[in-house]
């Protein structure tokens with residue numbers, strides 16, 4: 315069942331129960347008040363009758379100073395006449411509770427008559443048949459040495475009729491209100507549950523693959539907050555899915571590139587090995603073939619070592635130490651001291667950094683190597699160190715071939731080479747920058763690459779300062 319229908323149903327049930335109980339209490343209360351009023355009037359009437367009876371008995375001359383039964387009947391008949399307008403009936407009984415006089419239509423019931431002894435004034439509600447209701451009163455009259463019992467009967471059927479009518483009116487009114495309010499409540503329930511419908515729609519669209527779909531926020535209440543949170547969750551989900559897709563793509567690219575990088579040297583190695591195996595070659599060709607197998611084998615070895623480095627670095631937990639930044643530059647100066655093809659220009663600030671020295675050296679060596687490979691002979695390579703607000707800035711700048719802007723983003727991916735033949739001729743396999751990126755990730759840093767095609771490139775990164783900032 316729809317949520318809006320549930321709200322509607324619950325409200326309708328609550329309303330029906332509330333109206334039912336309220337109506338019953340109200341009508342019954344009115345009825346009780348009417349019945350009490352009728353009872354009071356019946357009791358008053360019976361008191362007046364007793365008084366009238368006693369007065370009449372005293373005024374009738376009696377031969378034996380005792381009230382004769384015939385006189386009682388006569389008084390009863392007279393009293394009866396006076397009550398004909400109101401429809402009141404009466405019954406008079408003697409000491410033995412034998413009826414002396416009874417109006418026509420007075421009930422046969424003697425239960426109340428038997429109780430009069432105990433109390434002087436009693437009453438009861440009589441319901442002799444399906445339709446009629448009466449208030450029967452009874453009291454004792456003591457006059458002229460006689461003890462008599464006077465009973466009256468007052469018709470209260472209209473009061474009960476009013477109650478039945480009251481219930482019917484209330485029931486019809488309740489039904490009418492429920493029908494009208496159900497229409498009204500239907501629209502309210504639909505309006506209240508609209509945010510839920512919008513959320514469901516958004517969830518379905520997203521399940522169908524439309525991750526950019528967002529639920530419309532139409533209120534500022536809890537439902538609006540829920541929609542807002544749902545949309546935030548959808549944003550995070552979309553981001554993660556994009557990341558996952560990117561990772562899958564990168565992995566597929568990696569496998570494709572890896573197999574390609576393996577295939578080329580292996581084909582050459584197998585070809586030359588087969589040549590050596592099947593033919594008798596002269597000494598020079600024999601040497602060239604064996605040399606090719608050796609160099610390609612070496613390239614494969616270097617590639618597998620680099621890959622191993624990357625995998626190990628990915629799982630490595632950093633053991634950072636405080637060290638002077640100048641030591642890095644001195645190390646590079648020592649390493650490239652005899653380098654005549656590319657004059658290295660050093661320019662750096664002193665400073666204390668927090669890093670794993672060997673890993674940082676690997677990054678710098680790779681960057682300087684790449685810069686040298688990308689530059690013409692004699693072109694200078696600048697190695698810079700600068701103290702910045704965010705950390706110590708290392709940069710390697712060259713004036714070489716540069717990188718096309720659309721390739722800059724990809725060159726840190728494994729096996730990616732801008733110019734494959736050029737890289738391979740330098741024994742590269744597109745793994746150096748991937749390793750640098752992994753090492754910098756360990757230092758919570760990243761490579762910042764700026765490059766202009768044909769003019770040169772600058773590879774820089776930040777390393778956090780040590781505790782003692784020099």
Ligand code: ADP
Pocket residue numbers: 680684685688712714715716717725726730731732733737738741742743744745746747748771
């Ligand atoms: P490789 O082992 O091939 O040098 P890298 O990951 O170090 O692999 O570099 C990836 C590619 O990025 C290189 O093949 C090269 O084309 C390009 N590259 C790297 N550094 C530079 C640079 N300073 N100038 C121009 N191109 C560069």
